[in-house]
Amino acid sequence: MKKKNHPLLGIHSFLMMAFIYVPIIMIIIYSFNDTRLSGNWEGFTLDWYASLFENRHVMEALMNSLTVAVISTIVSTLLGTAAALSLRNLGRKGRTGMNGLLYLPVIIPDIIMGLSLLVLFSQLNIPLGKTTVIIAHITFSLSYVYVVVTARLSGMGKQLGEAAQDLGATPWQTFRYVTLPQIAPGIISGALIAFTLSLDDFMVSFFVAGPSSTTLPIYIYAQVKRGISPEINALCTLLILVSITLILLAQYILNRGNGQKKHKTLPI
Amino acid sequence: MRKSRFLLTPVLLWLCLFLIVPMLIVVGISFLSRDALGNIVFSFSLEGYKTFFDPLYLGIYWDTLVLSLLTTVICLLVSYPLAYYIAGASPRIQTWGLILITVPFWINFLIRTYAWVLLLRTQGVVNSLLLWMGWIDEPIQMLYTYGAVLLGMVYNFIPFMVLPIYVALEQMDKRLLDAASDLGASRWKAFRHITLPQSKSGIMTGAVLVYVSTSGMFVVTDILGGAKSSMISNIIQQQFLGARNWPFGAALSVIFVATSLVLILLFNRAMQARHQRVGEGR
Numbered sequence: 001m002k003k004k005n006h007p008l009l010g011i012h013s014f015l016m017m018a019f020i021y022v023p024i025i026m027i028i029i030y031s032f033n034d035t036r037l038s039g040n041w042e043g044f045t046l047d048w049y050a051s052l053f054e055n056r057h058v059m060e061a062l063m064n065s066l067t068v069a070v071i072s073t074i075v076s077t078l079l080g081t082a083a084a085l086s087l088r089n090l091g092r093k094g095r096t097g098m099n100g101l102l103y104l105p106v107i108i109p110d111i112i113m114g115l116s117l118l119v120l121f122s123q124l125n126i127p128l129g130k131t132t133v134i135i136a137h138i139t140f141s142l143s144y145v146y147v148v149v150t151a152r153l154s155g156m157g158k159q160l161g162e163a164a165q166d167l168g169a170t171p172w173q174t175f176r177y178v179t180l181p182q183i184a185p186g187i188i189s190g191a192l193i194a195f196t197l198s199l200d201d202f203m204v205s206f207f208v209a210g211p212s213s214t215t216l217p218i219y220i221y222a223q224v225k226r227g228i229s230p231e232i233n234a235l236c237t238l239l240i241l242v243s244i245t246l247i248l249l250a251q252y253i254l255n256r257g258n259g260q261k262k263h264k265t266l267p268i
Numbered sequence: 269m270r271k272s273r274f275l276l277t278p279v280l281l282w283l284c285l286f287l288i289v290p291m292l293i294v295v296g297i298s299f300l301s302r303d304a305l306g307n308i309v310f311s312f313s314l315e316g317y318k319t320f321f322d323p324l325y326l327g328i329y330w331d332t333l334v335l336s337l338l339t340t341v342i343c344l345l346v347s348y349p350l351a352y353y354i355a356g357a358s359p360r361i362q363t364w365g366l367i368l369i370t371v372p373f374w375i376n377f378l379i380r381t382y383a384w385v386l387l388l389r390t391q392g393v394v395n396s397l398l399l400w401m402g403w404i405d406e407p408i409q410m411l412y413t414y415g416a417v418l419l420g421m422v423y424n425f426i427p428f429m430v431l432p433i434y435v436a437l438e439q440m441d442k443r444l445l446d447a448a449s450d451l452g453a454s455r456w457k458a459f460r461h462i463t464l465p466q467s468k469s470g471i472m473t474g475a476v477l478v479y480v481s482t483s484g485m486f487v488v489t490d491i492l493g494g495a496k497s498s499m500i501s502n503i504i505q506q507q508f509l510g511a512r513n514w515p516f517g518a519a520l521s522v523i524f525v526a527t528s529l530v531l532i533l534l535f536n537r538a539m540q541a542r543h544q545r546v547g548e549g550r
Contacts, residue, residue: 005356013353016346020372020426023383026393030386040396079279086275101283109484111501112521115508116290123293139286142279200376207508217378224382224491236379247374
């Protein structure tokens with residue numbers, strides 16, 4: 001658009017950004033505030049961070065979250081990538097159907113996904129625990145991996161692969177030396193997204209986690225319901241930093257892999 | 269061909285077992301009943317659906333609808349100008365604007381909701397600030413009110429509205445605007461007859477995203493609304509995790525999904541009808 005934006009629009013946009021970011025920045029500031037209760041600033045401290053690392057419940061939840069995130073990321077990356085690769089060779093009809101199925105976990109409200117998995121596990125007499133959380137996380141993560149890898153695949157033609165096969169490469173060699181290096185940025189950023197989603201998920205985990213498999217978001221929820229505490233500010237600050245770092249990294253890898261063609265936003 | 273099927277099977281099995289089958293079971297359970305201990309009894313019953321017509325639950329259902337629609341409308345009103353601004357800004361501002369809008373997606377909504385507890389509570393940031401400035405003499409009760417819930421919802425879902433609208437505005441053919449101004453249309457007229465209709469798909473996507481997310485979000489009412497307010501999603505959650513009335517919870521879930529689908533369909537229809545009318549008018 002050549003016409004310049006109206007100044008009022010600029011002010012509105014600035015206020016909106018402030019509206020979005022001030023609350024988040026408040027958490028970060030208050031995580032360094034040397035008071036347990038008051039809303040006033042009482043001086044700088046790192047005590048709340050220190051006490052986090054001494055808190056057995058926090059450390060346990062952290063370990064649970066990391067275990068779940070690592071395993072679900074590996075499995076969902078494998079499944080999502082396999083789906084993206086095989087769908088490319090599918091006929092038009094099969095592809096549309098499978099595409100719909102793979103998008104389903106993105107569209108279905110988390111609450112429905114959570115409760116239906118709870119029902120399934122209870123009908124199959126599977127006790128709720130880390131395994132059930134991992135299964136749930138794989139189910140929603142694999143779609144995101146699929147979306148990212150597919151976007152990457154659609155950006156590259158089939159010519160290189162065909163050329164390799166014409167030159168006598170076996171299907172495995174073609175995959176290993178031609179396709180894989182090309183889609184690697186997609187796979188890596190898909191994995192990073194899966195990891196972040198798993199680390200951040202509350203809704204689905206809430207339904208399928210057992211007493212022994214409390215993850216960080218579930219721990220935060222329980223604490224927040226009891227009221228505010230400076231330790232939670234510190235924990236939230238750390239989680240914010242980790243999520244944003246991972247996502248920016250994913251975006252960076254995807255952009256660099258794409259050369260000049262820039263992905264403006266991550267698929268969501 | 270054979271290779272691709274071999275690769276596809278695990279995903280297909282996984283999604284059937286952990287996505288499709290569970291949802292079908294939920295639909296099935298909604299037509300069953302339960303015994304005194306909360307165990308499911310395998311005989312056909314409409315008990316779950318009948319319970320829904322209790323005035324208490326009908327009221328909550330209505331409140332959920334109103335809250336979700338209100339959130340959607342407010343999100344649209346505040347997000348459209350922002351999306352419009354970003355789409356019309358210089359490339360540098362566009363890039364930064366987009367990054368700033370996308371980042372909240374990746375901050376846990378639990379944390380974003382909690383931030384408002386920090387701000388709104390009696391000894392919170394806002395009250396402290398107002399007291400300090402002398403605008404009020406004693407703290408105002410802001411947390412655990414309807415306003416707080418609405419604010420929390422709008423806050424959480426603004427990015428869901430901004431991004432699709434931005435994408436629609438960005439893809440628009442800008443030469444149309446030049447043509448309009450060459451032909452003497454005012455900026456408002458050009459906006460009304462070109463920009464707005466062209467961004468309809470973005471509005472549509474954003475509205476659906478915000479509506480569906482809001483109505484399923486029991487955490488915001490839980491944290492910012494306290495015990496007083498609840499939505500259908502709160503009731504569903506309680507039925508499955510607390511009260512153990514699964515047939516009722518399942519029936520509510522079916523009603524919840526059906527309502528969303530019907531609204532999306534109606535909305536889609538309305539948009540298309542408007543579009544046709546505009547087309548004929550030209």
